[in-house]
Amino acid sequence: MERYIENARKMLTDWKGNSYSFGFEVLGKVGGLASQYGKKALVIMADLGEAWMAGIQKPVGDSLKEKGVEFEAIAGARPNAPREDLYRLALHVARCRPKAIIAVGGGSTLDAAKAANVLATYSPADAQNALQVSDSTASSIDPYFGVGNVTAVKQQTNQLLIPLVAVQTAASSGAHLTKYANITDLVTGQKKLIVDEAIVPQAAVFDYGVTLDSPMNLTLDGGLDGIAHAWEVFMGATGQPYYTKMKEVARACLRLIVYGLPQVKVNSRDRQARLCLGLGTDLGGYSIMIGGTSGPHLGSFSLIDVLSHGRACAILNPYYTVLFAPRIQDQLSVLAAILQERGFIKAKTEGKKGRALALMVAKGMIQFSKSLGFPATLAEAGVSKAHLKRMIQAAKDPQLKMKLQNMPTPMEAERGDVDRLMKPTLEAAFSGDLNLIPQE
Secondary structure, eight states, X not given: OHHHHHHHHHHHHHHHGGGEEEESSOGGGHHHHHHTTOSEEEEEETTTTOGGGHHHHHHHHHHHHHTTOEEEEEEOOOTTOBHXXXXXXXXXXXXXXXXXXXXXXXXXXHHHHHHHHHHHHXXXXXXXXXXXXXXXXXXXXXXXXXXSHHHHHHHHHTOOOOOEEEEEOSSSSOXXXXXEEEEEETTTTEEEEEEOGGGSOSEEEEEGGGGTTOOHHHHHXXXXXXXXXXXXXXXXXXXXXXXXXXXXXXXXXXXXXXXHHHHHHHOTTOHHHHHHHHHHHHHHHHHHHHSOOOHHHHHHTTOTTTSOHHHHHHHHHXXXXXXXXXXXXXXXXXXXXXXXXXXXXXXOOTTOOHHHHHHHHHHHHHHHHHHTTOOSSTTTTTOOHHHHHHHHHHHTOGGGHHHHHTSSSOOOGGGTHIIIIIHHHHHHHHHTOGGGSOOO
């Protein structure tokens, strides 16, 4: 495992260079990274005041003081980054007018901080002029959902966002490294997504040691989110110029997490396993900067009231794997070897191809989830038929179209692909009947 760990370290360093500090005992690097932007910062901290955050809050604060950075700390976002929380954070950013934002937390707080930075920087008039939206829409986060809308406003106004230093506390989303911000409307129960290079944090820190005492459910969900990032992008890389690079990143990510999660389940403080999960989920973040996630992530956005994000993706991915079988034969061979290596596929895969190979891999993925105590179907997880309808409706939303386009065979809602291909695949995921998945 050591050579896989070193290979992962090299990939991350080659990608991010000096802007990213990762590993054990690196929280003290926050002050140095933040101070290059100025001496006044706003710290947005998840679970501010909670006992478990004290071990993170103090070294972060000490490192800022050591570099002469004055700061104010405010509470971060609740799970799934509700709209209301990002509006609250945007108000504080506008009030404080910091030289840098230090966001400390998991994906929800980091995503909310990214979006709050956008709202605090650009006025409704800026959004209206650059994006041609109505007065009522321009005063909300809605115009920025989709791909490249923040950049459009930035170019129109020639106004930069406030530098953001992202301090990750969970091996999961990779939000500290990426161009994504998921925001949730709690009224409708639907997530939407900002995808934009303009919101990538200028610097990041992830001390893997802070995960040693992470709750087990958070750890498992996070690891499965990392797998989903790599696997969905890898599936969609067929025929793309970045295929070879994505294959290298995906193989490393999947191997590290498939090894690390079972080890952590046995011993939550296994440092090598925590290192593997940290590196693996970081490579999941790298994956979604190379390409984009697709159907399973899209489906998870409609299930926030019943399932965590990682768990939803873990249930859905085996079924999409079978759907895309004709287009992902090389990808299937990579994942089959990893699952076989760890004992989740018992039968021989040599000579298997087409849908038969996809079924073996899908069953291996399901076996892996079951070994972690996760459900294998949407029905087992408490998802209702009403949720299936919500998932189908969300798939037809133009602001989420990028997820359809990221599939190995891109879907078009306008030509009926969602009803013809996605709907029966979701019904298969609901019941567990792989035979319901259509031939593409």
